[in-house]
Amino acid sequence: xxxxxxxxxxxxxxxxxxxxxxxxxxxxxxxxxxxxxxxxxxxxxxxxxxxxxxxxxxxxxxxxxxxxxxxxxxxxxxxxxxxxxxxxxxxxxxxxxxxxxxxxxxxxxxxxxxxxxxxxxxxxxxxxxxxxxxxxxxxxxxxxxxxxxxxxxxxxxxxxxxxxxxxxxxxxxxxxxxxxxxxxxxxxxxxxxxxxxxxxxxxxxxxxxxxxxxxxxxxxxxxxxxxxxxxxxxxxxxxxxxxxxxxxxxxxxxxxxxxxxxxxxxxxxxxxxxxxxxxxxxxxxxxxxxxxxxxxxxxxxxxxxxxxxxxxxxxxx
Amino acid sequence: xxxxxxxxxxxxxxxxxxxxxxxxxxxxxxxxxxxxxxxxxxxxxxxxxxxxxxxxxxxxxxxxxxxxxxxxxxxxxxxxxxxxxxxxxxxxxxxxxxxxxxxxxxxxxxxxxxxxxxxxxxxxxxxxxxxx
Numbered sequence: 475x476x477x478x479x480x481x482x483x484x485x486x487x488x489x490x491x492x493x494x495x496x497x498x499x500x501x502x503x504x505x506x507x508x509x510x511x512x513x514x515x516x517x518x519x520x521x522x523x524x525x526x527x528x529x530x531x532x533x534x535x536x537x538x539x540x541x542x543x544x545x546x547x548x549x550x551x552x553x554x555x556x557x558x559x560x561x562x563x564x565x566x567x568x569x570x571x572x573x574x575x576x577x578x579x580x581x582x583x584x585x586x587x588x589x590x591x592x593x594x595x596x597x598x599x600x601x602x603x604x605x606x607x608x609x610x611x612x613x614x615x616x617x618x619x620x621x622x623x624x625x626x627x628x629x630x631x632x633x634x635x636x637x638x639x640x641x642x643x644x645x646x647x648x649x650x651x652x653x654x655x656x657x658x659x660x661x662x663x664x665x666x667x668x669x670x671x672x673x674x675x676x677x678x679x680x681x682x683x684x685x686x687x688x689x690x691x692x693x694x695x696x697x698x699x700x701x702x703x704x705x706x707x708x709x710x711x712x713x714x715x716x717x718x719x720x721x722x723x724x725x726x727x728x729x730x731x732x733x734x735x736x737x738x739x740x741x742x743x744x745x746x747x748x749x750x751x752x753x754x755x756x757x758x759x760x761x762x763x764x765x766x767x768x769x770x771x772x773x774x775x776x777x778x779x780x781x782x783x784x785x786x787x788x789x790x791x
Numbered sequence: 792x793x794x795x796x797x798x799x800x801x802x803x804x805x806x807x808x809x810x811x812x813x814x815x816x817x818x819x820x821x822x823x824x825x826x827x828x829x830x831x832x833x834x835x836x837x838x839x840x841x842x843x844x845x846x847x848x849x850x851x852x853x854x855x856x857x858x859x860x861x862x863x864x865x866x867x868x869x870x871x872x873x874x875x876x877x878x879x880x881x882x883x884x885x886x887x888x889x890x891x892x893x894x895x896x897x898x899x900x901x902x903x904x905x906x907x908x909x910x911x912x913x914x915x916x917x918x919x920x921x922x923x
Contacts, residue, residue: 525902527856568902614847614904616877666849668875708875711835712851756855756872790855 518750518763518784519721520698521675523609523621523664526565534561536786542779549585551777556580557600568609573627575603579650594641600633600650605658618667625677626659635685646687646732653684658692668708671717673698683731690728690741697722700752712756719750719763729773739774746782759788836871839880840912843894847903848877856901864889864897866915877906888917 526532538557545551559577566572580597605627613620633651637644646652660677679692698721705713722745729741750763765782772778843861848854854872857879861870866887871880879898883889891908898905910916 524853525856527860527901529900530856530859565902568900609902612847612902616844616846616906617849617875619847619849619903666853668849671849710873710875712854712872712874714851754850754852756851756858759852788852790852790859 517671517673517698517700517721518719518752518761518786519723519746519748519765520673520696521607521625521660521662521677522673522698523607523623523662524619524666525568525609525612525621526563526571528565528567530565531791532561532563532788533791534559534563534786534788536561536784538785539783540779541781542777544780545777549587551586552584553777554582570609571607573603573605573607573625577601579633581648581650583648592641594639594644594648596637596639596644596648596650598634598650601652601656602630602632604628604630607662618665620663620665622661622663624659624661626657629656629658629679631655631684646689646730652681652689654682654688656681656689668702670699670701681728686733688731690730692728693726695724714753714755717752717754719748719752719761721748721750721763722746723748723765739776742772742776743769744772744779745769748782748784750784757790761786761788834869834871835873836869836880836882838882838911839871840883840910840915841881841889841894842909842911843879843881843898844906844908845877845879845898845903846906848872848874850874853903857898857903860897860901861894864893883912883915888915890917 536557536559538555538559540553540555540557542551542553557577557579559575562574562576564572577600578598579600580595582593582595584591584593586592605625607623607625609621609623611620611622629652631651631653633649635646635649635651635653637649656679658677658679660675662673662675664673665671673696675694675696677694681689681691698719700717700719702715703718704716724743724745726743727741730737745768746765747768748763748765750761752759752761761784763784765784767779767781770778845857848857851874854874858870858872861867861879861881866884866889867881868884868887869882872878873880881894891910894908895905
C-alpha cells in the first residue's frame with residue numbers, strides 16, 4: 475500500500491504546500507545560479523575572460539553537493555542536491571567562444587508531515603545553458619594579460635517541469651527545469667600574472683513565465699582571486715601550478731510570481747565565500763572549493779543553504 | 792533453542808558518501824592523467840630552429856593552446872614552451888619551412904601576441920605560407 479493511500483487529503487495539501495513555500499524557491503534559485511556559473515574556462519565558481527584557442531575545445535566535469543538544513547519550522551525540511559554540470563567550450567575565433575552547460579541533477583527534499591517523514595525527489599537532465607563570450611579588450615605583456623569580455627546566452631527549457639511523484643505534481647522548484655526560455659547577459663574582466671589572478675564577473679538573468687509560474691530575475695556578482703602556491707620559483711619549461719583560491723559570490727533574486735501573485739517567501743540575497751584549491755597542468759586542471767554562506771538575507775521563511783562542495787576537472791581537447 | 796547470529800545490516804550509502812566516493816575515483820583518475828601530461832611537459836629543445844617570444848601567457852593550461860595551434864603547422868617537428876621566459880621554441884622537420892606570418896597567425900589564433908620571432912636557422916624561413 476502506498477503512502478499516498480494511507481495519508482489523507484490534509485497531508486496531500488501539506489505536501490503540495492511545500493511547493494510554492496519558502497524552501498524550494500529560494501534553494502532552487504541559488505542552485506540554478508550556482509550551476510550556471512560553471513563555464514569551463516573559469517576559476518572554480520566564477521567565469522573568466524581568458525582565451526580559448528580558435529578551433530580548440532575544453533571539457534569541464536563538475537560535481538556539486540548542496541545541502542540545506544536547519545529549518546526552524548515543524549516541517550524540519552532538509553534539501554540535498556547533487557549536481558553534475560558537464561561543460562563544453564569551443565573557440566570559434568580567438569575572441570569568440572561558445573559555451574554549453576548540460577546539468578544533471580538529483581534533488582531530494584525531506585519534510586515532516588502529520589503522518590511522518592516524507593521524501594520527494596527527482597533526478598535527470600536540467601535546463602541547458604548556451605552562451606557566447608566575445609573579447610572586446612586585451613592587454614598582453616610577458617607573463618601577464620588583462621581581458622574584458624561581455625557574454626550573453628539563454629537557458630533552455632530542457633529539464634522537465636511537469637514531473638510527478640506519489641503526491642502529485644512536484645512544485646516548480648523541485649522540478650528539474652523551469653519550462654521557460656531565460657536570456658541572460660553579463661561581462662567579465664580578468665587580470666592574470668604568473669603569481670596571481672583576479673576575475674570579476676557581473677551578470678543579469680531575465681526569467682520568463684512558463685505554465686503560469688515565473689522565477690524572479692537574478693543578478694550576480696562574482697569575484698575570484700587565486701595565488702600560486704607552488705612552485706615558489708618558476709623552473710624552466712612548463713611547470714604545473716598549485717593555486718590557492720578565494721572566491722566570493724553575491725546572488726540576488728527577485729521574488730517569484732505564480733498566477734500573477736508575488737510569492738513573498740521567495741527571492742533574497744545570498745553572499746558566499748569560497749576557499750578552494752586548484753592544480754593546473756598544461757592539459758588538465760583539478761580543483762575543489764567549499765562555498766560557505768556568509769550572508770543569507772532571504773525573503774520570508776526560506777530555508778538557508780549550509781554549504782556547497784564543488785569538485786571539478788577540466789581537460790583541454 | 793536455536794540461536795542465530797545475524798550479521799548487522801550495513802548502513803546504506805548516503806548520497807553524500809556516494810558523492811564522495813565518485814569524486815575520489817574521478818580525482819585519482821584525473822591526477823593520473825595530469826601526471827602523465829606533466830611528464831611530457833619537461834622536454835626542452837636544445838637546438839631550436841625558431842624562437843617565438845609570446846606576450847600574454849601566464850599559466851600552463853593557457854600555454855597548451857599555443858602549443859596546439861603551432862603544432863598544426865605543417866613541418867613543426869618539436870615544440871617546447873618556456874613559461875617564465877614567455878618563449879616557445881620550435882624544431883622543424885628536415886627540409887620544412889615556415890613563414891613568420893604563419894607563425895604570428897598561429898599565436899594569434901591561440902589568443903596571444905607574438906612579440907618577436909627569431910629564425911635561429913634561416914634555412915627554415917620562407918617568405919609566405921608554408922613550403923617544403
